[in-house]
Amino acid sequence: MSKRSMVTAVSMMMGLITSHGIAFGHGTEKHGNMMPMDSQMKKLHAIMPMFSLACDNMVSALEKGEIARIESEAGKITAAIPDLKKTKPHKNIKQQSTFVTHASNLEKAVNTTVELAKKGALVEAKAAYKKVEGACAACHAKFRD
Ligand code: HEC
Known part of the structure; x- marks a missing residue:
């Protein structure tokens, strides 16, 4: 050379x-x-810990039958859904429409839980809450590192 x-x-x-x-x-x-x-991504990292806290509070409010608190904690989650839809995960970033669908599924599950709780159907509300956790997990399975 x-x-x-x-x-x-x-x-x-x-x-x-x-x-x-x-x-x-x-x-x-x-x-x-x-x-x-x-x-x-920073936005996503700010939303998620808030989701965690709101979920913990929803579980405890469901246990105690605190309807107003169920509603206010759920409201924190649903208020962040439009922002969540605009964030981008680290993984499978090209599947933004699926990501948005997962965010919508979470929103629906949270709303169903609140509707049932407001009717006083706490057992059903607790069952509906399982779908909230399912919606978190479903998105994580696909988009979380
Ligand atoms: C639309 C998709 C989506 C939904 C729905 C979702 N997450 Fe996440 N979450 C993510 C992604 C993506 C990460 C990984 C963030 C990263 O690595 O940047 C994450 C990370 C987290 C983390 C770790 C902290 C962090 O910032 O990395 C927690 C805690 C969390 N999520 C809680 C929840 C809870 C509780 C719910 C349901 C109420 C939920 N998430 C619903 C997408 C979602």
């Missing part, structure tokens, strides 16, 4: 290493076109 092609090969390798370095070191900062995606 001539000295010249040696230099070319080495600088190509360096180039590869450097571009990987940027990808790992700085995440998406270097890529302007990735920024919306990045903030969508």
Whole structure:
């Protein structure tokens, strides 16, 4: 190999290493076109812990038959559904319409739970709540790392 092609090969390798370095070191900062995606993921990370808390509170409110609390906790979840639909998961990101369907399924399950609770049908409301957990799990199975 001539000295010249040696230099070319080495600088190509360096180039590869450097571009990987940027990808790992700085995440998406270097890529302007990735920024919306990045903030969508941040949004998702903000919504999920809130969902967890609201679910815990719904379970306890269902246990105690606290209808108003069931409704207010459920309201926190349903209020975030439009935002959830606009976020992007890390995995299977091309299947956005399926992601949106999962978010709608969660919304329906939460609304059904509230409707039953408001009628005083607590046993049925608890059963409906299982579908809320199912909706969380179904989306996670497909879209959570
Ligand atoms: C439409 C899809 C979808 C639905 C519905 C959904 N999640 Fe998630 N959730 C995700 C994704 C995707 C992640 C992984 C986030 C990541 O890795 O960026 C996640 C992560 C989480 C986490 C881990 C924290 C985090 O930010 O990574 C918790 C806790 C969580 N979800 C709770 C819930 C609960 C409780 C429900 C139901 C009330 C729910 N999720 C419904 C998509 C969903």
